[in-house]
Amino acid sequence: MGTVETTKRYIANTYARTPLALTHGKGSLLYDEEGKEYIDLGSGIAVNIFGVADPQWEAAVCEQAGKIQHCSNYYYTQPQAKLAELLCEKSGLSDVFFSNSGAEANECAIKAARKYSSDKYGPGRFRIITLVNSFHGRTMATLTATGQEALHVHFGPFLEGFAYVPANDIGALQAEVAKGGVCAIMMEMVQGEGGVQPLADDYVQAAAKICREQDILLIADEVQCGNGRTGKFFAYMHHPGVEPDIVSTAKALAGGLPMGATLFGPRTKDVLTPGTHGSTYGGNPVCAAAGVSVISRIDDKLLAEVTEKGLHLKARLENAPGVQSVAGLGLMIGIKTDKDVKDVIAQCREKGLLVLSAKDKVRLLPALNIPMELLDKGIDILLEVLAQ
Ligand SMILES: Cc1ncc(COP(=O)(O)O)c(C=O)c1O
Numbered sequence: 001m002g003t004v005e006t007t008k009r010y011i012a013n014t015y016a017r018t019p020l021a022l023t024h025g026k027g028s029l030l031y032d033e034e035g036k037e038y039i040d041l042g043s044g045i046a047v048n049i050f051g052v053a054d055p056q057w058e059a060a061v062c063e064q065a066g067k068i069q070h071c072s073n074y075y076y077t078q079p080q081a082k083l084a085e086l087l088c089e090k091s092g093l094s095d096v097f098f099s100n101s102g103a104e105a106n107e108c109a110i111k112a113a114r115k116y117s118s119d120k121y122g123p124g125r126f127r128i129i130t131l132v133n134s135f136h137g138r139t140m141a142t143l144t145a146t147g148q149e150a151l152h153v154h155f156g157p158f159l160e161g162f163a164y165v166p167a168n169d170i171g172a173l174q175a176e177v178a179k180g181g182v183c184a185i186m187m188e189m190v191q192g193e194g195g196v197q198p199l200a201d202d203y204v205q206a207a208a209k210i211c212r213e214q215d216i217l218l219i220a221d222e223v224q225c226g227n228g229r230t231g232k233f234f235a236y237m238h239h240p241g242v243e244p245d246i247v248s249t250a251k252a253l254a255g256g257l258p259m260g261a262t263l264f265g266p267r268t269k270d271v272l273t274p275g276t277h278g279s280t281y282g283g284n285p286v287c288a289a290a291g292v293s294v295i296s297r298i299d300d301k302l303l304a305e306v307t308e309k310g311l312h313l314k315a316r317l318e319n320a321p322g323v324q325s326v327a328g329l330g331l332m333i334g335i336k337t338d339k340d341v342k343d344v345i346a347q348c349r350e351k352g353l354l355v356l357s358a359k360d361k362v363r364l365l366p367a368l369n370i371p372m373e374l375l376d377k378g379i380d381i382l383l384e385v386l387a388q
Contacts, residue, residue, distance in 0.1 A: 003033065018349060020378035025052035027028055028370040036350070038377040041366045044355040046192070046224050046332070049252035050293055051367040057255045057293050064289035067144055071285065079288035086295045087189030087263060090233050093247060094269035096260045098283030102223035102250035103137025106262030107110045108277055109186070110141050111247045112264065113217045116245075117183035120215075126160075127182045128219075131167045132186065133194030133359075136221055145186060148194070167191065167199055170206045182218040184246075185210070189235035191223035195359040196327055196334025204239040211245070217268065220244040223260075224332070227252040228298040228368055231330035238329065241258065254290040259283075261291075278334065298368075306330045306368050309375060313364065316379050327361075331368060334361040337386055353381040 001009065003021040028051045030038045043049065051055055064079060071077060084096040097108050117125040128145065136145040136165065143155060147164035162182075165172040173185070185207055186192045191197040211218040225235035226249040228314060234249070237241050247270045250260035258281075264271065281287075310330040315324045317335055324336040337344055341357045348355050358361040360383070366375060 003163055006096065014196045018345070023356055027051035027054070028367050028374055031055060036352065038352050038354045038375055039381070040354045040355050041364045041370075041375075041378050041382075043365055043367045044256065045356065046229055046254050046365040047259065048367055049227060049229075050255060052256075054255070054369075056297070057290060060289045060293035061257065061286055063287045067285075069284075069286050070281070072280070073242065073282065077283070077285045077288065079285045079292055079294050080283040083261075083283075083288045083291040083295060086251065086292060087261060090295065090298065091263060092243070093265050095264050095265040097264075097272060097277060098288070099250075099260035099262070099279045100258045100281050100284075100287075101137070101260045102248065103139045103142045103220075103260075104279065104282075105223060105250050105262045106136045106142045106186075107139055108260075108272075109219045109221075109248045110145065110184075111220060112246060112262065112268055112271045113184035113186075114229035115159040115276065116217060116268055119271065123292065125180075125183050126180050127163060128161060129163050129165055129176050130185050130187045131184060131191070133191055133197070134164075134221070135191070135193035136186065137223075148308075167197065168203045170203055173207055173210065177214065181257060181317050182214075182216050184219050186219035186221060188221045188225060188334055189238065190222075190225040190230060192332070193358055195361050196332060196363055198230075198235075198238075198327065201239050204242055206235070206273075208239070208244075213229050217245040219246045219248065222247050222249040223251055224365075225329070227294070228303055229330055229365070231303050231310060233298060233303070235329065240346050251295065252333070254287045255285040255294040257284075257290045259287040259291055285291045286335065302368060309370070309372065310364075312372070313375070313379065316376075316383070320383050320386065322388075323384075328364075331366055333364040333366070334358055335364070336361050337385075339386065344382075347385045347388070348381060351381045351385065353378050353385075355382065 013219045030040045032246040126334040130145045134147040136142040144158040220236045222234045245265045253259045322338045327334045
């Protein structure tokens with residue numbers, strides 16, 4: 001049996017996979033088992049931040065794998081310490097808990113928010129408000145936090161104490177907070193899976209004000225939109241003065257190895273204490289070394305490039321034939337098209353271009369260092385498909 005057939009036979013059928021078996025790549029070019037070349041505008045859903053087989057990333061991973069690939073969190077390792085320092089320096093936050101995925105980073109955020117409130121106010125103040133169309137993960141707590149009813153079917157009962165309000169509706173948020181018992185408000189500054197929808201600045205500012213005034217924690221889920229993706233180190237930085245109490249991130253953090261991080265600000269930095277949280281693999285030295293190589297490269301020059309490429313992408317796509325609207329920030333773009341998104345993806349693949357979907361939109365999440373010429377070649381193919 002070939003790779004596709006063996007996968008179908010032996011792997012649980014949880015993904016609507018494209019019939020394409022990838023073998024290797026270089027930068028933003030990928031190759032399948034037949035040797036066909038593809039331009040990659042998805043980067044493994046915002047993970048391969050510097051593309052595939054990036055020399056600096058590969059060297060960091062291989063060097064660390066040859067030293068010590070894992071040790072328990074009863075000991076200290078240099079890559080973990082260095083990565084935490086870098087994340088705090090770049091964000092201004094105070095400290096970090098390392099895990100292995102976005103869902104786990106959010107689990108930690110949820111636990112820390114509830115503990116903050118329990119430590120300070122005693123039991124009963126545990127409600128967490130999230131947004132309709134949000135996506136926070138697939139574990140039971142993060143699925144509960146995810147404001148999409150379609151994903152909740154079959155899996156109840158859910159965790160107590162979650163409420164969902166429509167994005168960009170400050171009245172709805174105020175009304176939900178007024179019901180009492182709220183310890184945190186959690187949001188993606190750019191909703192990714194929900195259709196690449198940036199939140200309005202006045203909404204984020206008003207939500208942050210409610211949080212400040214009522215000692216409610218603001219949690220920013222930067223799993224997809226963080227790590228330079230939108231042209232700022234974290235997407236909340238597009239909102240001047242907004243300083244979340246907890247930030248979760250993953251995906252691009254280790255450039256293609258599993259790693260999550262939950263960052264804490266001044267109010268939350270001492271909430272988690274020995275024994276209250278942990279992870280066998282969290283902060284694994286190979287992942288952390290990859291993370292150091294990734295995060296140390298996210299500087300002002302790269303962020304300016306991301307902004308420039310994002311504006312270029314938008315300018316080429318807006319008002320093009322077959323395009324209804326373009327939304328997003330930096331290199332996180334959602335396109336509403338005349339054609340069905342499944343057809344767009346399949347026809348692009350035929351022509352050697354890999355793009356993603358989010359709800360009914362075509363989603364583009366290219367590597368941040370994709371060369372402009374390759375990006376343009378990819379857009380040429382996409383525009384051709386959309387215009388047909
Ligand atoms: C905003 C956001 N949060 C959390 C997650 C869950 O991350 P993971 O799949 O690494 O658990 C995702 C994944 O798509 C995401 O986009």
